[in-house]
Each structure stands twice: as C-alpha cells, then as structure tokens.
Amino acid sequence: MTDIVLxxxxxxxxxxxxxxxxxxxxELRRAIELLFFxxxxxxxxxxxxxxxxxxxxxxxxxxxFVGRQPGITVxxxxxxxxxxxxxxxRVLSHLIDENYIIQExxxxxxxxxxxxxxxxxxxxxxxxxxxxxxxxxxAYSDRGIDAVDGFQQILTSLLDDDTRSHLRAxxxxxxx
Amino acid sequence: MTDIVLxxxxxxxxxxxxxxxxxxxxELRRAIELLFFxxxxxxxxxxxxxxxxxxxxxxxxxxxFVGRQPGITVxxxxxxxxxxxxxxxRVLSHLIDENYIIQExxxxxxxxxxxxxxxxxxxxxxxxxxxxxxxxxxAYSDRGIDAVDGFQQILTSLLDDDTRSHLRAxxxxxxx
DNA sequence: ATTATCGGTCAACATGACTGACATAGTTTT
DNA sequence: AAAACTATGTCAGTCATGTTGACCGATAAT
Numbered sequence: 001m002t003d004i005v006l007x008x009x010x011x012x013x014x015x016x017x018x019x020x021x022x023x024x025x026x027e028l029r030r031a032i033e034l035l036f037f038x039x040x041x042x043x044x045x046x047x048x049x050x051x052x053x054x055x056x057x058x059x060x061x062x063x064x065f066v067g068r069q070p071g072i073t074v075x076x077x078x079x080x081x082x083x084x085x086x087x088x089x090r091v092l093s094h095l096i097d098e099n100y101i102i103q104e105x106x107x108x109x110x111x112x113x114x115x116x117x118x119x120x121x122x123x124x125x126x127x128x129x130x131x132x133x134x135x136x137x138x139a140y141s142d143r144g145i146d147a148v149d150g151f152q153q154i155l156t157s158l159l160d161d162d163t164r165s166h167l168r169a170x171x172x173x174x175x176x
Numbered sequence: 177m178t179d180i181v182l183x184x185x186x187x188x189x190x191x192x193x194x195x196x197x198x199x200x201x202x203e204l205r206r207a208i209e210l211l212f213f214x215x216x217x218x219x220x221x222x223x224x225x226x227x228x229x230x231x232x233x234x235x236x237x238x239x240x241f242v243g244r245q246p247g248i249t250v251x252x253x254x255x256x257x258x259x260x261x262x263x264x265x266r267v268l269s270h271l272i273d274e275n276y277i278i279q280e281x282x283x284x285x286x287x288x289x290x291x292x293x294x295x296x297x298x299x300x301x302x303x304x305x306x307x308x309x310x311x312x313x314x315a316y317s318d319r320g321i322d323a324v325d326g327f328q329q330i331l332t333s334l335l336d337d338d339t340r341s342h343l344r345a346x347x348x349x350x351x352x
Numbered sequence: 353a354t355t356a357t358c359g360g361t362c363a364a365c366a367t368g369a370c371t372g373a374c375a376t377a378g379t380t381t382t
Numbered sequence: 383a384a385a386a387c388t389a390t391g392t393c394a395g396t397c398a399t400g401t402t403g404a405c406c407g408a409t410a411a412t
Binding site for chain 2: 397398399400401402408409410
Binding site for chain 2: 022023025026028029030031032033034035036037038039040041042044061064068082129132133135136137138139140141142143146147148149150151152153154155156157158159160163166167170171173174
C-alpha cells in the first residue's frame with residue numbers, strides 16, 4: 001500500500017522530501033484533529049448511558065479500572081487516574097453508596113481498602129465496555145491487523161515514559 | 177510482518193481463531209486503555225502552558241480551530257466543538273477581552289461574526305500546536321509511515337459518520 | 353410584513369477537577 | 383514503647399466547563 005522508504009529513528013538520515021510525506025505541519029494538524037474527534041466520538045455512547053444513571057465519566061473510569069483489576073487499592077487507582085484523593089473520594093463514595101463497588105480491608109496491610117465491583121457494578125461495567133469494545137471491534141475488523149498494529153505503535157509512542165512502563169506491566173503479553 | 181488472512185467486513189466469514197488475533201476482549205481493552213492514556217498524556221503539556229496564562233482546555237480548542245480556519249463563524253465553531261453557545265460565549269468573550277481573538281462583521285451576512293487570531297493569539301496558538309505537533313512528529317518518525325497510515329485508518333473508523341464527513345471536507349487531500 | 357437565523361446575554365445549576373488542613377487507623381523505624 | 387511514616391477519609395472552599403431555559407437585537411429570507 002505504501003512503498004516509499006521509511007525514515008528510521010535517526011532523523012538526520014531522512015531527507016526533507018521524505019519527512020514532508022508525513023511530518024508536514026498539515027499532516028500533524030490532521031493527527032491532532034483526528035485524536036480530538038475520535039476521543040470525543042468514542043466516549044459519547046458511554047456518556048449517554050451513564051447520564052441515564054446519574055453517573056459521569058469520572059465514575060466510568062473508576063468502574064472500568066476496578067473491573068480491570070479487582071482488588072486494586074485506592075493508591076493505585078489514584079496513580080492511574082492522575083487525580084487527587086479528594087476528587088476520587090467523591091466519586092468512589094457515591095459508587096459505594098449506590099452499591100456499584102464494595103471495599104474490603106487488605107489482608108496483609110489493614111490500612112488498604114481493596115476495591116471490587118458488585119454484581120450491579122460488574123453488569124454496568126460490561127455494558128459500558130461492550131459499547132467501547134464494539135466500536136473498536138468494528139474499526140479493527142474494517143481496517144485489518146496491519147492498521148491495528150500501526151495504531152497501537154503510534155499511540156504507544158505518544159505516551160509519557162512512565163505511562164508506557166505501566167502499560168507494559170499490565171499487558172505483559174505485548175512487546176512494544 | 178503480519179501474514180495472516182484479515183477478517184473482512186462480513187464478521188461471519190472470519191473464524192474464531194482469526195478473530196482471536198486482535199478482536200479478543202483483552203486486546204480491545206488494551207485499545208481502550210491506550211486511547212485513554214494517550215489522550216491524557218497528549219494534552220498534558222499544553223494544559224500546563226495554558227494554566228500559566230489562566231486559560232483552560234476550552235480556550236485551547238477555540239484558539240486551535242480559529243487558527244485552523246481564520247474567519248470561521250460562531251455557528252461553525254459550535255458545530256465543531258459540540259458545546260452550547262452559552263459555554264462557548266464565556267470562553268470566547270474572555271479570549272476577545274484578553275486580545276487573543278478579534279471579531280469582524282461578515283461581509284455578505286452582517287449577522288455573522290468572523291473570528292480571527294490576533295498576533296498575541298497566533299503566537300500562543302503556535303506554541304500550543306508546536307507542543308502537540310512535536311509529540312506526534314516524534315511518534316510518527318519513531319514508527320514510520322506504515323504505522324502512521326494504520327493509526328489514521330483506525331482513528332478514522334472510530335469516528336461517527338458525520339464527523340468523518342466533516343474531516344474529509346477540511347482535509348481534502350486525504351482519501352479515507 | 354412576517355418569519356427565521358445568527359449571535360449574545362442573564363440566571364441557575366451540575367460535574368469534576370483543584371488546594372489546604374486535619375483526622376484516624378495501622379505499619380515501620382528507631 | 384515511642385516516633386515517624388503511610389493509607390485513607392473528610393471538611394471547606396474554589397474554579398473551569400459543561401448544561402437548560404428564557405429572552406433580545408440585528409439581519410436575512412420568504
């Protein structure tokens with residue numbers, strides 16, 4: 001599909017002509033816009049479902065990551081979400097009050113509160129994740145595995161180093 | 177690099193074995209997380225610069241799209257941002273008060289207010305866009321043009337149909 | 353002349369972020 | 383055992399950014 005020579009990591013080796021193929025200002029602005037619109041459209045369906053239940057995107061994130069890693073501690077959740085404990089507390093307390101999440105005391109360190117989804121929480125998590133998985137499944141199968149690979153590579157390169165380390169740790173089957 | 181048969185649009189034709197290669201739940205959750213973290217890290221640097229100037233991400237969006245399309249109308253901006261005119265008004269008024277943006281009356285339709293960046297606005301827009309372009313330029317040159325192509329294909333497939341139409345219109349050089 | 357559109361404004365409200373100070377329980381260090 | 387540190391929670395106040403609903407003036411379209 002594309003048969004031009006690829007610039008390699010040493011940017012000095014690629015001619016300005018090669019660079020122009022995908023490093024021009026216009027092409028980079030296209031990337032910015034694509035990411036903005038894709039993120040907006042991607043979250044829209046889930047946001048709608050959440051607002052029916054008087055929940056917001058912040059609740060979604062908590063439910064998602066607790067479902068992703070049952071027994072996660074509050075500290076670990078804070079590190080993932082990059083928000084303050086006061087912000088998390090409001091959302092988390094509400095989810096506990098409404099019986100989406102339960103806490104249990106850490107068996108080794110009794111200060112910790114290990115978080116788990118209830119059946120109600122797991123059911124909602126599944127609905128929300130299904131919506132987003134379906135969108136990706138459509139995109140992935142429309143475009144094929146080479147596109148998927150490129151997509152994951154570029155997004156991985158956009159990450160901060162510490163985020164990349166975190167993701168490598170929680171997706172051990174993947175290289176990158 | 178990848179030599180398996182790709183599942184095509186008709187999902188019935190791909191075996192569960194093929195699907196397992198990139199449509200498994202775990203792989204799709206990886207996509208969700210990658211998008212979440214990439215968006216978060218991608219916006220971080222610009223957010224920092226903005227907060228030094230007592231501006232927020234909403235101001236950034238307005239400045240970006242006015243810089244992208246000088247003379248854009250308020251209506252068009254509303255359609256792009258998917259927010260209410262009251263929300264836009266607060267942000268836009270502030271940007272006009274602080275001399276980042278000027279309005280001029282539409283020459284054909286005098287009801288319209290055509291928006292332009294001032295020198296001050298253009299200077300800020302350049303700084304912000306440079307930050308984000310640099311991040312993409314690094315990712316793009318690290319991973320090469322095939323990855324870029326895949327990245328753009330998948331993001332394009334994630335969009336709602338009307339967003340895709342809009343992007344096609346404003347990036348006429350691109351196929352997709 | 354009527355109606356519709358573009359843009360702006362006032363008021364009230366919700367969400368989800370922030371800072372700073374402080375509290376309580378439990379763990380670790382000295 | 384005492385002191386220091388850590389995990390978590392809470393109170394109080396603030397800010398940014400979104401929402402709804404009502405209404406207005408200027409202008410354009412019918």
